[in-house]
Amino acid sequence: MQQNAPWPISFHAFNGERIKPTFGKKNLLDDIIRRERFVCDSNSSWKSEAGKKDNQHRAFIITHTALDEPEDVSGNLFGNKVDYSNENIFFFTAAPYQGGLCLAIELYNSQFLKRFNPQRLKQASRERMGKCDPDFLKSESELMAQVRDEKKNILSFLNLPNIDVLPPVDELERIKNGILQHVRSVAPKCFKNYYRSMNLAGQCFAALLLEQDAVGKKTRFEFNDLNRRNIFGDTLLIRDALWFKSRILSNDKAVVRMAEYLAMPEIKVTGII
Numbered sequence: 656m657q658q659n660a661p662w663p664i665s666f667h668a669f670n671g672e673r674i675k676p677t678f679g680k681k682n683l684l685d686d687i688i689r690r691e692r693f694v695c696d697s698n699s700s701w702k703s704e705a706g707k708k709d710n711q712h713r714a715f716i717i718t719h720t721a722l723d724e725p726e727d728v729s730g731n732l733f734g735n736k737v738d739y740s741n742e743n744i745f746f747f748t749a750a751p752y753q754g755g756l757c758l759a760i761e762l763y764n765s766q767f768l769k770r771f772n773p774q775r776l777k778q779a780s781r782e783r784m785g786k787c788d789p790d791f792l793k794s795e796s797e798l799m800a801q802v803r804d805e806k807k808n809i810l811s812f813l814n815l816p817n818i819d820v821l822p823p824v825d826e827l828e829r830i831k832n833g834i835l836q837h838v839r840s841v842a843p844k845c846f847k848n849y850y851r852s853m854n855l856a857g858q859c860f861a862a863l864l865l866e867q868d869a870v871g872k873k874t875r876f877e878f879n880d881l882n883r884r885n886i887f888g889d890t891l892l893i894r895d896a897l898w899f900k901s902r903i904l905s906n907d908k909a910v911v912r913m914a915e916y917l918a919m920p921e922i923k924v925t926g927i928i
Contacts, residue, residue, distance in 0.1 A: 664761040666750065671847035674757060683760040687745055687899065690714040693928070694747075694896045696905035697724040697888070704904065704928050706738025713928070715904070717763075718747045718895045720888040729776035739763045747895060758849065798884055805887060806878065809861050818864055818875050827865045834862045835916055842917040845897035856894035859913040860887065870908050889913065896922050904928070 663679035673682050692714040695701035705715040725731040737744075744763035749756045761767060810817065813830065821827055838858055845852040863874045877883050889909045896903050897917070903910060903924045911924045 663764070663766075664759060666752065667758045667760065669758065669849035674752070681762075683745060683762060687714045687716065687760070690743075692716060692899055692901040693904040693925075694718055694892060694899060694901045695721050696892055696903065696907060696910060697721040698906050699904040700927055701744075701904055702734075702736045702738065705741060705744050707928075708741075710928060711741040711743060713743060715744050716747050716895070716899060716901065717744060718892065719749075720885075720892045720895075722746070722748070724885050724888055729779070733776065737763075739765075739767075747899075795884065802884060802886060805857070809857065809864070812858070812861050813864070818878060821865070824867065827867070831862050831865045834858055838862070838916050839918045842897065842919050842922075846900045847898060849894075849898055852894045852897035855897060856890045856913075859893055859916050860890045862916055863909060863912060866912070870912050874909055893917075 663681045663683060665678070665681065665683045666674050666676065667684055668674050671684055673684070690713055693701070693704075694716045695718070697720055699721075701715050701717065701721065704710055705713075722731075727734075742762060742764050746759075746761045746763060748759050750759040751757075815821075822830070838855055841851065841855055845855055860874075863871060864878060865871065866874070877886050880886070889907055890913075892903060892905065892910055893913050895901070896914070900919075900921045902922065903914060904926075905911070905924050906926045914922050914924045
């Protein structure tokens with residue numbers, strides 16, 4: 656099966672090293688790294704951008720954020736707006752591996768489509784939109800528990816009991832500037848370092864909570880929303896951009912701000928190419 660699988664997919668350790676099993680002959684990470692690459696947000700125009708002839712040489716990386724946020728699973732991945740003819744769309748996810756996790760990269764092409772049951776995808780979309788399937792509700796409950804734990808981690812990092820009452824502005828600026836100084840010293844070392852990328856992205860989000868403008872206020876409002884499942888979607892986008900040392904395709908102001916924190920010329924945010 657590993658020798659003859661018709662679809663290209665490669666598995667990697669958190670440091671980018673390729674590991675077994677391997678499907679197809681390509682090291683898809685190497686293929687991506689050789690290109691100008693964009694980690695794609697769910698609100699971006701990745702479907703139309705990837706299909707443009709002028710973008711054939713670019714790589715569009717569809718990560719957890721773009722895969723998880725839309726409720727229409729089937730339409731998001733296989734709708735009429737998705738043009739994969741340039742073979743420049745790659746899915747990037749964490750996958751089970753020997754009792755732990757590894758990173759999986761898969762090329763979106765005609766063979767990729769054959770691996771999925773259209774009816775099962777439509778059912779998954781109905782479950783997500785209807786929010787009534789027992790298995791789906793269980794997975795959502797586990798996700799929300801993870802979100803609550805991560806919120807506690809962020810508050811602990813900031814040494815704050817909550818974000819309803821913030822320290823004086825001078826103190827906020829001192830804390831934020833300390834975070835940014837650390838972030839900018841470590842960001843260049845995140846390429847192919849998944850844990851470091853994850854930790855640094857979390858620190859970027861923590862700094863965002865301290866902002867006094869509209870971006871910070873919106874972030875704090877969403878942070879306090881107990882039912883918001885995607886509060887860390889932008890953070891995961893920054894994590895993956897750090898790991899790939901990639902540009903970001905997004906229209907989100909919070910993503911723009913966190914990318915500015917990094918101060919890396921390779922990691923820029925654009926709404927359209």
